[in-house]
Amino acid sequence: xxxxxxHPFKTEETALARPDDAGRRRFLQTTLALAGGSLVxxxxxxAEMEGHGHxxxxxxxxxxxxxxxxxxxxxxxxxxxxxxxxxxxxxVSYRTFDLSFDIVNHELLPKVHLPAFAFNGQVPGPxxxxxxxxxxxxxxxxxxxxxxxxxxxxxxxxxxxxxxxxVTQDPIHPKETFVYRFQARxxxxxxxxCHWSTPxxxxxxxxxxxxxxxxxxxxxxxxxxxxxxxxxxxxxxLNFSRKTMNEVLKGMKRVNRLMALGKLSSRTxxxxxxxxxxxxxxxxxxxxxYTRGNAEAPKIEPDxxxxxxxxxxxxxxxxxxxxxxxxxxxVNGGMLSHxxxxxxxxxxxxxxxxxPLERPERMNTIPIHPGKTADIVIHxxxxxxxxxxxxxVRRVTNNGVYPGGMLTMLTYEDMDDAPYVPSIALNE
Amino acid sequence: MKNQRTRHFAIALAACLASPPxxxxxxxxxxxxxxxxxxxIVATFDQTWQNGPGSSDSTKLDIADSSLxxxxxxxxxxxxxxxxxxxxxxxxxxxxxxxxxxxxHQAFAGIGGPAYEVKLGRSxxxxxxxxxxxxxxxxxxxxxxxxxxxxNAEAEEYQIFGGVGQASWWAMPNxxxxxxxLAQTETNLAAKRQSxxxxxxxxxxxxxxxxxxxxVAPGVRFAGLTGYFQNLDALGTAPKDxxxxxxxxxxxxxxxxxEGEWSLDVQGIYxxxxxxxxxxxxxxxxxxxxxxxxxxxxFLYRPYLQTRGEAAITVAWKDYRNFSNAxxxxxxxxxxxxxxxxxxxxxxxxxxxxxxxxxxxxGIDSEHKFVLGFVxxxxxxxxxxxxxxGSILNLEHDAFNFGPISGGH
Numbered sequence: 001x002x003x004x005x006x007h008p009f010k011t012e013e014t015a016l017a018r019p020d021d022a023g024r025r026r027f028l029q030t031t032l033a034l035a036g037g038s039l040v041x042x043x044x045x046x047a048e049m050e051g052h053g054h055x056x057x058x059x060x061x062x063x064x065x066x067x068x069x070x071x072x073x074x075x076x077x078x079x080x081x082x083x084x085x086x087x088x089x090x091x092v093s094y095r096t097f098d099l100s101f102d103i104v105n106h107e108l109l110p111k112v113h114l115p116a117f118a119f120n121g122q123v124p125g126p127x128x129x130x131x132x133x134x135x136x137x138x139x140x141x142x143x144x145x146x147x148x149x150x151x152x153x154x155x156x157x158x159x160x161x162x163x164x165x166x167v168t169q170d171p172i173h174p175k176e177t178f179v180y181r182f183q184a185r186x187x188x189x190x191x192x193x194c195h196w197s198t199p200x201x202x203x204x205x206x207x208x209x210x211x212x213x214x215x216x217x218x219x220x221x222x223x224x225x226x227x228x229x230x231x232x233x234x235x236x237x238l239n240f241s242r243k244t245m246n247e248v249l250k251g252m253k254r255v256n257r258l259m260a261l262g263k264l265s266s267r268t269x270x271x272x273x274x275x276x277x278x279x280x281x282x283x284x285x286x287x288x289x290y291t292r293g294n295a296e297a298p299k300i301e302p303d304x305x306x307x308x309x310x311x312x313x314x315x316x317x318x319x320x321x322x323x324x325x326x327x328x329x330x331v332n333g334g335m336l337s338h339x340x341x342x343x344x345x346x347x348x349x350x351x352x353x354x355x356p357l358e359r360p361e362r363m364n365t366i367p368i369h370p371g372k373t374a375d376i377v378i379h380x381x382x383x384x385x386x387x388x389x390x391x392x393v394r395r396v397t398n399n400g401v402y403p404g405g406m407l408t409m410l411t412y413e414d415m416d417d418a419p420y421v422p423s424i425a426l427n428e
Numbered sequence: 429m430k431n432q433r434t435r436h437f438a439i440a441l442a443a444c445l446a447s448p449p450x451x452x453x454x455x456x457x458x459x460x461x462x463x464x465x466x467x468x469i470v471a472t473f474d475q476t477w478q479n480g481p482g483s484s485d486s487t488k489l490d491i492a493d494s495s496l497x498x499x500x501x502x503x504x505x506x507x508x509x510x511x512x513x514x515x516x517x518x519x520x521x522x523x524x525x526x527x528x529x530x531x532x533h534q535a536f537a538g539i540g541g542p543a544y545e546v547k548l549g550r551s552x553x554x555x556x557x558x559x560x561x562x563x564x565x566x567x568x569x570x571x572x573x574x575x576x577x578x579x580n581a582e583a584e585e586y587q588i589f590g591g592v593g594q595a596s597w598w599a600m601p602n603x604x605x606x607x608x609x610l611a612q613t614e615t616n617l618a619a620k621r622q623s624x625x626x627x628x629x630x631x632x633x634x635x636x637x638x639x640x641x642x643x644v645a646p647g648v649r650f651a652g653l654t655g656y657f658q659n660l661d662a663l664g665t666a667p668k669d670x671x672x673x674x675x676x677x678x679x680x681x682x683x684x685x686x687e688g689e690w691s692l693d694v695q696g697i698y699x700x701x702x703x704x705x706x707x708x709x710x711x712x713x714x715x716x717x718x719x720x721x722x723x724x725x726x727f728l729y730r731p732y733l734q735t736r737g738e739a740a741i742t743v744a745w746k747d748y749r750n751f752s753n754a755x756x757x758x759x760x761x762x763x764x765x766x767x768x769x770x771x772x773x774x775x776x777x778x779x780x781x782x783x784x785x786x787x788x789x790x791g792i793d794s795e796h797k798f799v800l801g802f803v804x805x806x807x808x809x810x811x812x813x814x815x816x817x818g819s820i821l822n823l824e825h826d827a828f829n830f831g832p833i834s835g836g837h
Contacts, residue, residue: 113507239813246816252642261645263686267732286732293768 019080023346064273067170071090073262076173083169085160086181087135094181095130097148100195101142101172103245106205108304109314109398114236115245117144117194117204123309124232124333125208127193131229132187132214138180140172145252147171147196150180152210153333154190154354154373157182164197172196174256187214188354189329189373190229199300199335200248203241205234205309207333212354219327219350222360223377228327229318233368233406234309235302235334235395305395305405312396312407313424317372318388320380321414328376332368338406341391344382345410351375365391378410385422386410401427463810464499466820472565472774472801480782482791490801492521493564495824497534497807501814509541510814514551516823517713518585521566525619526583533589534823542815543598550624552823553590554608554631557652557677558695560724561740563774563799565825568758571744574673574697575714576612577629577660581619582710586612589640591625606633610658617664617709627657637831646684648830649691652677660702663711669702671715675775679831689728691830696721706791707751720746728828738828740805753783764803764827774799774827803827 036251050256068074068345106114119125149171151163161182165171167320167391209230217267230413258264267286272278282288289295307315327350332338341364348360354373389396389407398404401426495518503510516534520526536549555574560727562568566584578587591611598604610629614622635652643649652673662668675697682690701717726740741761748754760781765773778797787793807821822829 111506242816243812250639250641253639254644257642257645258686261684263644263684265732270688287734 019187029042062273065101065191067166067271069104069166069170069271070266070273072265074264075259075262076170076176077256077259078175079170079173080177080179081170081340082179083160084156089137092135094135096137096139097128099125099138099140101140101148101206105145106309108236108306108309109311109315109404111313112388114238114304114305115150115242117146117201117206117245119206119208123205124234125206127208127230128192128210130184130210130212132185132212133385134184136180136184137183139177140180141177142172142174145174145256146248147173147252148180148206149195150192150200151195152190152192153183153371154184154188155210155212156185160341167177174252184210184212187212187217188351189239189331189375190332190354191232191331191373192352195332197248199298200241200244202333202335203237203244203300203302205232205236205306205333207232207331209329209331211329215228218356219375219377223325223348223350223379225325225327225377227319227324230308230329230331231318231408232308233330233332233338233340233390234306234404235336236304236306237300240298240300240388300335302334302363302395303399305390305397307406307408308383311398312389312404315408317409317411318378319411319413320378322380322383322412326378326380326381327351328378329373330366330368330371330376332370335370336395337367337369338390338395339365339367339392340388340406342388342410343386345378345380345383345386347376349374350377378414380412383412383415385415385418385420403428431532441698459502460811461500461502462812463812464501464807464817466499466807466824467494467496468803468805468821468824468826469494470801470803472563472799473632477796478792478794480787480791480793483793490510490799491519492522493825494519495533497820497823499820501817502799503814504539507815509539510817511537511539512547512814512817513537514549514820514823520585524582524584526581526585531583531585531589533585535610536592536830541603544596546595548593549591549751550589551592551594553588553592553610553612554594554606554633554654555587555653555656555673555675556695556697557633557635557675557826558679558693558722559825559829559832560652560693560695560722560742561738561764561827562742562760563762563776563801563803563827564743566721567760567776568742568744569779570713571720571746571758572695572697574656574658574675574699577658577671577702577711577715578612578614578663579619579714580617580663580709580711581613581615581621583619585623586615586819587714589613591627602636603632604635604637606635607631608633608777614661615711617711619710628661629656631656635832643681643830644684644689645732646681648678649681650677650679652832658702659734659738662716664709666702666704666712666715669715671699671702673697673699686733687730689730691726691728692723693726693830694721694723701750707748707754707785709789713748713786713789716751717749718746719749720744732822735828736766738762740827748785751785755783756786757781762827763818770805772805772828773801 064070068076080414100120102118104116104118104121106116106123108114116123142148149165150164158170161180162168190210192210194201267281287294304311346362346364350360352374366374388410395406396403446547470493472490474490476486497516499514501510501512511710514534514536517530518533520531534551536547536551538547556572569584569587573587576587593609596606608631609627611627612624613624616622620800631654633654637650656673658671660669677695680692682692699718702715704712704716707713724740724742729737743759745757760778762776767773776799781794807819
């Protein structure tokens with residue numbers, strides 16, 4: 001299927017975050033207008049939504065309504081779920097994408113592999129690059145034995161598409177395909193991540209950038225850039241990832257087998273419709289999983305740090321030319337704060353959480369806290385080779401060995417005969 | 429001149445002692461190993477009544493089978509294969525002929541990877557396949573393990589543990605081949621230990637075992653077959669000889685209800701036997717041709733998938749085929765109630781009866797034993813950094829475990 005001209009991987013300048021071609025083809029299946037197959041539930045809800053915008057809420061209902069998790073003997077494996085709340089295919093033209101949850105042994109740098117759940121088999125997940133107000137349909141298939149959801153972080157979607165398990169949807173079961181539909185807004189640097197078992201999935205790099213372009217972008221008007229880069233800032237505790245993934249997969253084998261046998265109940269799942277049900281279960285002898293007799297607090301101590309799934313020296317350099325403006329979109333889908341420092345330049349912070357700033361701020365070190373995004377614009381006014389790194393030097397290490405981790409380079413492509421050219425030192 | 433040489437030597441020695449170790453060229457100078465500790469305290473009141481010419485009743489406060497384990501492991505130069513070492517000590521029964529308060533039952537080192545493991549040292553002998561749901565490992569030692577024909581000692585430690593050089597290979601995740609060279613403990617006729625390092629046997633095992641996570645489904649959990657060969661030295665009036673035993677075992681989940689589970693474990697041992705003229709001595713009974721079968725039916729109560737209790741009944745039978753009136757059997761109902769994570773209350777009754785020839789040999793016609801107490805088990809891993817390895821407690825007997833005793837650090 002040919003790609004549309006405005007596919008999300010449209011420029012070479014996004015090379016830092018580009019998936020490979022196979023991944024691209026798998027990821028992007030543009031469907032401007034799907035004929036037929038309209039969804040009755042979706043259409044009904046879309047009609048109800050008119051005049052209500054995204055403030056639409058269902059009538060008060062009993063807790064647990066819409067969930068399959070309380071149905072005895074339920075089995076959602078292999079199902080296709082089309083949640084209500086968005087317009088049907090007949091009502092709007094969707095751009096359609098395929099996304100999957102896979103298990104990979106991702107190479108952070110030579111001889112270091114991260115056992116990971118990964119979107120489309122890549123770390124980080126593929127970059128979405130769409131136009132503001134595009135209608136987006138993402139068919140998400142779970143190829144793992146673990147449950148997942150997708151949360152569209154910073155997007156104003158219909159609540160049934162928000163991807164919060166047991167709040168807006170049931171988790172996506174193994175072999176299940178869940179179809180998210182929403183309108184891409186507001187414009188800016190957004191991202192997506194799994195919202196099930198979040199600490200584990202943070203350590204798995206289950207995240208990716210979601211860039212919503214606007215034809216009326218004030219940042220581009222002020223800083224006429226042509227190239228932009230996405231930098232996903234990541235931290236991984238390989239021991240935690242390996243241990244937890246093994247435990248999760250063992251546990252899910254058990255859960256999936258029990259589910260197939262029809263032997264699961266809401267109490268064995270640990271799902272309750274109401275707080276009163278939960279308290280009643282405890283009175284009946286059910287033991288909650290968080291008591292000191294049932295659990296020990298896991299320690300998550302990241303030992304590898306990465307940009308776009310690679311640790312220095314495997315990170316890719318950011319390219320710039322003399323006099324050029326480039327836009328760098330920094331996304332922190334991890335659990336640590338990072339203070340990114342660029343040598344030799346004063347850049348502008350132009351957007352916070354994806355939203356353009358009326359007054360861009362000059363700086364050379366920018367803090368990016370968990371869940372935040374920040375856009376900066378760099379002006380190529382000082383030719384050379386410049387490091388760009390987290391200034392907390394603990395994060396510029398590989399398993400404690402400096403240099404490594406969250407470190408990359410701003411490289412001028414049009415340097416003349418440079419008097420000194422960078423090489424690699426692995427243990428200073 | 430002599431003083432000068434002495435002074436030079438002293439200076440050089442001082443310089444050597446004062447210098448740090450030469451780590452500059454080492455790739456892996458000081459990587460802290462993953463450290464696992466684990467152990468069990470088995471503390472019970474035991475009341476025993478015996479009938480027979482050599483009978484004696486007893487009341488004991490028993491800590492036998494309590495153990496403490498330390499495991500260490502580190503990756504080799506990659507992140508695939510690892511090296512490991514384990515030390516373990518346990519408390520023997522205090523009235524046996526093992527005259528130590530502590531027995532070193534685990535002391536081995538080896539290397540391993542995702543599909544193989546090689547270990548060398550002292551560990552569990554591959555002379556039994558199933559962990560039956562009794563409180564202690566040795567409650568049915570004469571029925572569920574191939575006897576060590578080199579030992580005339582009562583100590584069950586010489587029956588269950590010994591020197592092993594063992595290589596295991598998982599051809600598929602569910603299929604394991606193991607080959608072992610054995611160094612069973614040798615004693616003299618007076619039950620004094622003579623050696624625990626002489627290589628005197630070998631074994632091969634083929635085992636089908638499904639992952640623990642899938643054991644909730646009804647059907648076969650474990651099936652195994654072991655060939656166990658002993659090269660026997662002359663002992664007492666018995667000549668130098670050989671003995672070969674075949675062990676077969678099956679573990680079944682009967683109903684597939686994870687909250688109230690019925691299961692059945694069965695194991696049979698046939699030993700072709702070495703030449704013995706009587707069954708009077710322990711080593712003779714261990715060398716003699718015999719057929720033994722043990723089976724246990726258990727109910728595991730796990731409301732909301734959390735283990736709360738287990739009720740089991742185990743029966744065991746053994747016949748010395750070349751002798752008349754030489755059959756023994758034992759029946760053991762066991763009840764365990766889980767008080768919390770890692771601590772269980774146990775109670776067990778055991779009735780054992782010997783035929784007349786065995787009554788003459790052992791002095792016991794029948795025995796009633798009532799046991800009541802606590803088992804506290806714990807394990808913890810520090811600096812967890814090496815692959816996925818089983819709990820170190822898998823090296824120990826556990827009445828709640830299904831199938832084989834295997835794995836661990």
